[in-house]
Amino acid sequence: MSPLNTHMIMMKHHEDSYMPHYVRRRATYVLALAGATLLTGCAELGVKPWERDLLAKPEMQLNSNPVEAALDDHIYFSKEASSGGRGFGGGGCGCN
Amino acid sequence: MTTLKRMIGTLVATAAIGFSPLAPAAQQAPDFTLEGRHGNVSLHDFQGKVVLIDFWASWCGPCRESFPWMNAMYDKYHAQGLEIVAINVDRERALAEQFLARLPASFTVAFDPTGQVPTLYNIMGMPSSFLIDAKGEVRASHIGFHSDRVAHYEASIRQLLNE
Numbered sequence: 074m075s076p077l078n079t080h081m082i083m084m085k086h087h088e089d090s091y092m093p094h095y096v097r098r099r100a101t102y103v104l105a106l107a108g109a110t111l112l113t114g115c116a117e118l119g120v121k122p123w124e125r126d127l128l129a130k131p132e133m134q135l136n137s138n139p140v141e142a143a144l145d146d147h148i149y150f151s152k153e154a155s156s157g158g159r160g161f162g163g164g165g166c167g168c169n
Numbered sequence: 170m171t172t173l174k175r176m177i178g179t180l181v182a183t184a185a186i187g188f189s190p191l192a193p194a195a196q197q198a199p200d201f202t203l204e205g206r207h208g209n210v211s212l213h214d215f216q217g218k219v220v221l222i223d224f225w226a227s228w229c230g231p232c233r234e235s236f237p238w239m240n241a242m243y244d245k246y247h248a249q250g251l252e253i254v255a256i257n258v259d260r261e262r263a264l265a266e267q268f269l270a271r272l273p274a275s276f277t278v279a280f281d282p283t284g285q286v287p288t289l290y291n292i293m294g295m296p297s298s299f300l301i302d303a304k305g306e307v308r309a310s311h312i313g314f315h316s317d318r319v320a321h322y323e324a325s326i327r328q329l330l331n332e
Contacts, residue, residue: 122295123258123287129228 195306198222198299199289203256203279210279212301215252219329220301223255224287227264229295235314236272242326243276249330250303256281258295298322302329 092100120128127133136142150156170178198220202211212220223239225232236255243253253276259265260282269278281287290299293312300309309325 121284121287122292122297123224123226123284125295126226126228126258126260126264 195308197305198301198307199286201281201286201289203281203286205277205279210254210277212254212305215254216305217303218250218252219303219326221251221253221326222290222299222301223253224258224290224292224295224297225255226258226295227268228259231314232268232296233272234316235296235298236274238314238316238319238322240273240275242323246326246330251326251330253277254279256286258282258284258287300325300329302332 146156198212200212202209204210212222221239221242223235225235239253239255242251255274255276256279257265258281262280262282265280287297290297296312296314298311298314299307302308308329311322
């Protein structure tokens with residue numbers, strides 16, 4: 074049978090597919106392989122405990138002024154009756 | 170026996186093997202050679218002595234408490250054969266020197282800016298300390314320094330010195 078015939082027969086399984094079945098299967102394999110490879114992409118992330126020197130510097134902290142951030146959060150909580158979204162040293166859940 | 174009983178039996182047996190009182194083989198402390206304040210520092214230099222290896226850094230808060238304690242231990246037990254090797258893991262040597270200027274150390278200090286020795290010892294947190302006996306085996310390891318546990322630390326040192 075000619076390739077065109079086999080293609081037309083296989084079209085029954087994928088009614089509106091423009092891709093021949095062998096191309097579709099190869100595409101699935103390639104996509105699965107790529108997906109599996111991508112999943113391992115972040116496996117080596119993470120700072121070792123002794124490599125935290127840069128992260129410990131004052132200029133690398135999330136809050137430049139933790140005391141001021143805590144006071145601002147208290148004012149915000151008092152006015153809005155809601156808080157959160159910022160991390161500050163001091164205080165915690167339930168503190169008013 | 171029902172399948173369920175057999176499954177539970179297997180599970181219990183496996184767990185029992187896992188928790189069996191087989192002591193883990195004592196680990197030999199990996200040897201290293203690092204640059205110190207006066208020449209090179211190697212672990213094999215201290216063979217036959219009780220060695221306290223402490224990994225510290227200028228940015229490590231508890232190290233500000235551990236240094237005075239280590240000075241005290243060194244003064245007290247050095248004559249009995251205690252050696253202390255404090256390995257600095259700062260990438261900037263100047264920061265380590267600043268720390269040492271504020272908190273002088275009477276014990277041996279070594280510098281490892283590339284982090285090879287912490288990897289060798291598989292450090293889980295900073296600071297980390299390892300107590301090594303006279304045979305070179307790691308007998309105790311601690312993550313962090315807690316001032317309320319200094320009595321326990323000192324007791325371990327004393328126990329190893331008396332062996």
